[in-house]
Amino acid sequence: MKKTLVVGASPNPDKYSYKATMMLNEYNHPVVAFGIKKGKIESQKIINELPTDKDFDTVTLYLNPQNQEMYIDYILNLKPKRVVFNPGTENPKFKKMLLEKGVKALEACTLVLLRTGQY
Secondary structure, three states: OOOEEEEOOOOOOOOHHHHHHHHHHHOOOOEEEEOOOOOEEOOEEOEOOOOOOOOOOEEEEOOOHHHHHHHHHHHHHHOOOEEEEOOOOOOHHHHHHHHHOOOEEEEOOHHHHHHOOOO
16 A cells, blocks of 8 residues: 555545545555645545655645645655656656656556556
């Protein structure tokens, strides 16, 4: 199981970050949902402060490149094995920084990765 940090989690069921959090739970991946909006994704609370956990396998992004800026150093310091840039979050500058640190950077959809067994 791959412990995953969802960055940009939303309590809105129509948002892909909500759907990804649900599906990660469905596939039994431990998941931490981080977002600026207070709320829950079913019974899981969305945390509004950056987690202090250091054992994330994957960070999956649901923020546009401009909104990623304030989290880049935090994510780099987490040293995850990979970062997933979901559609609309592609960020060549950040991707290059990750690759230089030896972090796998994927431009992919978390939902598709899970459904196709590639997660």
